[in-house]
Amino acid sequence: MVAGDRLDRIDGRRRRLLAGLAGVSTGATAGCLQQFRSMANRNSPRDVSLEVKTVPADIDPRGIHIARDVADNLEAVGIGATVTPMDEQELLRDVLINNDFDLYVARHPGYDDPDFLRPLLHSDFVEEPGWQNPFGFTDLEVDDLLDAQRRSSGDRRRRQLSELQRAVARQQPFSVVAFPDDIWAVRTDRFVGWNRFGLRRALGILGLDAETDDPDRLDLVTTDDRLTKNLNPLASEFRNRGTFVGLLYDSLGRRYDGEVRPWLAADWEWSSEGGRPAARVDLREDLTWHDGEPLTADDVAFTYELLADTSLGREEDPIPAPRFRGRVSLVETVRAVGSRTVEFAFADCDPEVAVRAFAVPVLPEAEWESKASEANFAGIGLGGQTTEAVVWDNPNPVGSGPLQFEEREPADSVVFSRFDDHFLHGDEVASRFGATFETLQLQVVPSNDAAIEVLTEARADAAASTIMPKFVPEVAESDDVEVVSKASRSFYHLGFNVERAPLGNPRFRQNVARLLDKGTIVSEVFDDYAVPAATPLAVTDWAAPDLEWDGEDPVVPFFGSGGDLDTDEAHAAFRDAGYRYAKDGSLRNR
Amino acid sequence: MFAFRVLGLVLAIVLSMLVVATVAFVGRERLVRTPGDARRRIRAVLPYFVALAVLLVLNSVIRDLGPEFSWIVGWNITGGIHAIEGQFVAHLQSALFHPALTAYFSFIYVYGYTFLLLFPLVAYFALADTGPLRRTIVAYGLNYGLGVICYIAFIAYGPRNLMPELVDGLLFSTYPQYQLLTAEVNSNTNVFPSLHTSLSVTVALLAARTRDIYRGWWYVATVIATSVVISTMYLGIHWGIDVVAGILLAVASVRLAESSWFDWE
Known part of the structure; x- marks a missing residue:
């Protein structure tokens, strides 16, 4: 930041010093030189x-x-x-x-x-x-x-x-x-239930109720185009809360009703090993990935290994995933026992903290194993700093979540559809979180104003990105568009x-x-x-x-x-x- | 996707403006003589047209990739521009602000500007001398070409993006539908220089050269071009410095277009 400045200054001082020396006769005393030195070796203060x-x-x-x-x-x-x-x-x-x-x-x-x-x-x-x-x-x-x-x-x-x-x-x-409070503008003529979780959580979108018979498509607009460019759940610069990626990728547990509750897991059982918590997690039956392959305990164990070191031991030092880092750092070891059971041993922490580790996206080993290689661009490596798993844009995501990826147009739109093999369909949580729409389309709009314009004209159901408070009166006046607001912990x-x-x-x-x-x-x-x-x-x-x-x-x-x-x-x-x-x-x- | 409806409206209105202007400025006599001589005139400017078309296609590709690329090699000058001119645009906006002016300048920025760019192509095609048409095409190409290079080299957000509480993005807050359209065409980091300014001033400068033939058009072009220049700042989209750079780009483009470099005959 200042290296250039400093060099210039040193150079300047050197020149002044030389000019000074030129004028000094050979009879200059040691004391005089000493004074030059202490003046010249002093950095002049600079503006901040x-x-x-x-x-x-x-x-x-x-x-x-x-x-x-x-x-x-x-x-x-x-x-x-x-x-x-x-x-x-x-x-x-x-x-x-x-x-x-x-x-x-x-x-x-x-x-x-x-x-x-x-x-x-x-x-x-x-x-x-x-x-x-x-x-x-x-x-x-x-x-x-x-x-x-x-x-x-x-x-x-x-x-x-x-x-x-x-x-x-x-x-x-x-x-x-x-x-801030998160404020959203939504229409209630086709879907209701927006204020259950707001639009910042995957469950909030899954939990919407259809107001009319089978509205087939949920149309959302957003001012944030990052999802259209990158769907990697591990890319920290492209994710805030990972709301939409959270629809594609399930985790062992999800937080609702005040705590992390079993989701992909049917149940978990806590124990203690040498004063540290341990857990035995049983997966639900017949879990599958969007491509039809079965989701097994091996995938779960692999996920935690990958998140802890995305190079899977290939690099000298581990390269942990930049997202979910705090959660994954709670886990010491993960072991698949059979096809549906995973055993966790945790670091020295309280089980109430340890349970956070269950809320990370589970990734299919078959696809992500190859992503442990060193990231390179057109064949040029980046010196072991990062791995493909962190930097690739995951253009065709395969998860196990309630929605599956359909298509995307960078900077323009993303389309997901309901994954009918998901356990939500035919489960007791389904009545709360079973998506009532066939497809979800998220379209990018350039601004808040444009988002509200599109909503007012009934060309979308809601703006997934929050709106500014100054629009609240305008939205409140409109007949079909409503305001949903939630206090947030995003500071x-x-x-x-x-x-x-x-x-x-x-x-x-x-x-x-x-x-x-x-x-x-x-x-x-x-x-x-x-x-x-x-x-x-x-x-x-x-x-x-x-x-x-x-x-x-x-x-x-x-x-x-x-x-x-x-x-x-x-x-x-x-x-x-x-x-x-x-x-x-x-x-x-x- | 949302842009199609707006696009239709813009095309319809601009087309009617072109028809009216053609009747008013070109006149019946020139129009009648045009079809017979059309083939020769087209042949004379075809190479220029092809070059412009290639440039525009290239331009749209670069504008798609440009912003990403620009973040790698570009220089973010927003803070620097603000340090130089401060709240000039905010003062201009608050001094002039009037709902009627907002409507006028919004109309000018979207419709007036499009009309201003298209009409010279019609008017000069109606002339037996293909020089003005050729120079217009070349000058447009230079504006786009040099403009895109600047857009890659410099990242700059407009005043409405830096000081939203002082500068209202009036066009987009009053008529958000237009932003759906302009966002398709351009990224919000491409404000230096103002291509609205440079192309409008280019048209006005060229109109001044042909004022003995189209005196009425010279007046109209000057008024519209001046309005476009003011609108870019009044609407909070461009900085004063973008406008100055736009004017310089226009002068350079017209000069170059008139030089022997682009006389390919």
Whole structure:
């Protein structure tokens, strides 16, 4: 980032030094030279300049609004800042894979259990792609707390999580901004039941009820075209919550009614081995893949091996899949016993945490085994960094889920159809989650406005991507289009690359976080369809009581009030943290 | 897929505009003489037409693949443009804003622009001298060719995408159906330079060259071209810098089209 600058400066100094030396007579004293040396070997401080990456307004006007607020306030306190809008997968590639960013504003995909914080913040994961410590954050105290919380349960775990949240809030590897409500626009003339899970979960789509006799096709539109380009459940830059891929690929368990319940598994039985949990999982009978081949215990065991090391031992170091990393890291060994039984041995953790491991997509061994090879492009290898399993776009996915893939047109549409051999048809959960449509078509539209236009004209049943709050009144007025809204655990945050100076300094990060006026952002950017927050567990029972939002952030309160930045206060705080200002008001960094 | 209905409407309206303009500017006399001489005129410009067609096909292929490729080799200049011109477009929009103007500029951006590009082909075909038609085709080709190179080299989002709370993407928020159409044609990262600006200014510059023949068209082309240029900013789609670059591209394209390089006879 600054290597070029530094070389230029060194060069400049060298020239000045030489020019100086030329004027010095041979009689120059050692003392004089000494002074030259100590002057010349001192790096002059430089202006700090930061880039804030985020997605453009067509994808999400809120992210870019927050990013511009941050950039404007950084500028106001003497720190150069630019906002760079990027396509969603490009942003996630830079943040999650290449670690190429200073700051970013994005939505975390959300979580079911606080253990998601372990891959996100533990130093063990600092070199891994995906939502595995994209910040490069390392703190031994936080590591210990992350390890401790997964081993405990009840009040003990709650206390450990509170302590963890306080440590993270002080360190600010990322700053939580707000938890938005997800708002969808839907039509109710052909399908009802949209508000059961909302549209962010596969079960929400499966659980729709037909309003008319056999509507054969569910028509959805979205502003997110990534699914049309890539259907790989392991590709972190193409997935948020994996809603649609979750229709194609089943997991041993799915979370509904508050916990992970058997899905592909008929049942599971917990035991303990040397103080660590173990489980014996029995699969349902007659499971098949979409291509008609039987789904066996071997496929399940293979899946967990592949996710733990997508090279299947071919590379010197394992290359774990970037998605489901936290879940898979709970599993020590998996063994197929017979064709329908799988035995799991878990790492040192509580069974309530361990059960999370059952909610990962099961992949067919026959197809994915060959994907363990080193990824290459036109025959050129990438040096053992990644495998085909992670990077291929899975153009013709074969899963075992309730829907099967039919066709796709990149950047335009994807079509799935009902998989009639699925166990849902003829099962007690079927009445809740048995798809009432023959096919599902997802079409890409360029924006929120376009999505609502298409809905109003009855050319689609719902917009699968969320709409902005400003459209709520317009949608509410329309006769056939309705608003569905759900609080979400997918939080907006400002992420810091702590491997880049001066963002490695927690006091600098705290001060940058204090440039965020979360309260005003929630009212102005989110039209109050969000809650401001100081911790990533804010909207859950696990939230630390002393980190509750109380009109302002209890750890990093905004510099100023009512939307107005108090630059004097901010300047003073940066000075307090050891930074200096140049005459022109710009902050300098050594 | 959703775009087909909008496309039909646009074609119908532009076609009627072309008919009216042909009657008004070309006149009966020239139209009557055209069929007899058509074969010679077509032969004279055919190589240019073929070249333009090849370029347009190439262009559509590149525009399909371009955005992906652009993310690999391109330079994201959105932040830089914003640093230079700041909130110019936001100020322009709030100073001019009026629902009637939004309707006018939206009409101009979609229909006026398409008409502006197509009418010269009709009007100049009606001339015995094939020079103006030839130069028009060459200038269009240069605009597209150089424009696409810029689109690959530079990634830039328009002001509505960077500061949505200050700059309303008026065209698409008022008439979302048009975005279904333009999204088919172009990616939202292709704003530098503004091809709407460059092609419109190109037509106006060429119209100025033929003002002794088509004086009325010169006036109309100038008014529409100016409106298109303002509309790109008023509608929040382009930055001022995209427009400046578009004008420069237009001047360069017309100059080149008039140079001996493209006189293939």
